[in-house]
Amino acid sequence: MNLQPGLPCGTQSEVTPRSSLSHRLDRHHLKPALSDGFLALDSTHGDLDDLFATHQEQIIAQDFRLAARLLNHYRERLFLHMRQEEAHLLPLYSHRRGRRERSGTPAAEIYYAEHRKLRELIDRVSHDFTFLLRPQPSRLQIVAMIERESQFKRVLEHHGERERSELYVELNRLTAAAERDALVALCLSEWRDGGA
Numbered sequence: 001m002n003l004q005p006g007l008p009c010g011t012q013s014e015v016t017p018r019s020s021l022s023h024r025l026d027r028h029h030l031k032p033a034l035s036d037g038f039l040a041l042d043s044t045h046g047d048l049d050d051l052f053a054t055h056q057e058q059i060i061a062q063d064f065r066l067a068a069r070l071l072n073h074y075r076e077r078l079f080l081h082m083r084q085e086e087a088h089l090l091p092l093y094s095h096r097r098g099r100r101e102r103s104g105t106p107a108a109e110i111y112y113a114e115h116r117k118l119r120e121l122i123d124r125v126s127h128d129f130t131f132l133l134r135p136q137p138s139r140l141q142i143v144a145m146i147e148r149e150s151q152f153k154r155v156l157e158h159h160g161e162r163e164r165s166e167l168y169v170e171l172n173r174l175t176a177a178a179e180r181d182a183l184v185a186l187c188l189s190e191w192r193d194g195g196a
C-alpha cells in the first residue's frame with residue numbers, strides 16, 4: 001500500500017523502505033482499525049512522523065536537495081491531514097461538544113489555533129530551508145535548521161497528544177458506531193489517495 005501518493009519524482013525508492021505502512025507496522029505493531037474509532041486516525045500522525053524523520057535523515061546525510069523535496073512532500077501531507085480534520089472532524093466536534101466549561105470558548109477553537117500555528121511554523125521551516133540549497137552551507141546553518149525544525153516538532157507533538165487524549169476520544173463518545181466508522185473510513189481513504 002502506497003502511503004506516499006505523489007511523492008516527488010526520484011525519491012520513491014529512497015523513501016518507501018523507511019516510510020511504508022508495513023515498516024511502521026513492524027516497528028509499532030499498530031494497525032489502523034475501525035474498531036478503534038477515531039483513534040485509528042493516529043496512524044496518519046505516525047505516517048507524518050516517519051516522513052519527517054526521513055527528511056531529517058537526509059539533512060544528516062547532507063543531501064539537501066532530497067531533504068528539500070521530502071520536506072515539501074511532508075508539508076503537503078501535513079496540510080492534507082489538517083484539511084481533513086477541519087472538514088470532517090472539527091465541525092462535528094464543535095457542534096456536539098459546544099463550548100468549554102470554564103472559558104466558554106468553542107471547544108474546537110484550540111485545534112484551529114494550533115493548526116494555524118503549525119502552518120506558520122512549517123512555512124517558515126520551508127522558507128529557511130532554501131538557505132541549505134546554496135553552495136556549501138555552513139555547519140552553523142545546518143544546526144540552526146535542525147533547531148528550527150525541533151521547535152516545529154515540539155508544537156506538533158503537543159498538538160498530536162491533545163488530539164489523541166481529547167479530540168479523538170471525545171468524538172468516539174459523541175458519535176454512533178455507523179457514523180464513526182463512515183467518517184474514519186473516509187479519512188483513511190482520502191489519506192491513502194492523497195486527497196485527490
Ligand SMILES: [Fe+2]
Nearest residue numbers: 082085111163
Ligand atoms: Fe490536528
Ligand SMILES: [Fe+2]
Nearest residue numbers: 045081085163
Ligand atoms: Fe491530527
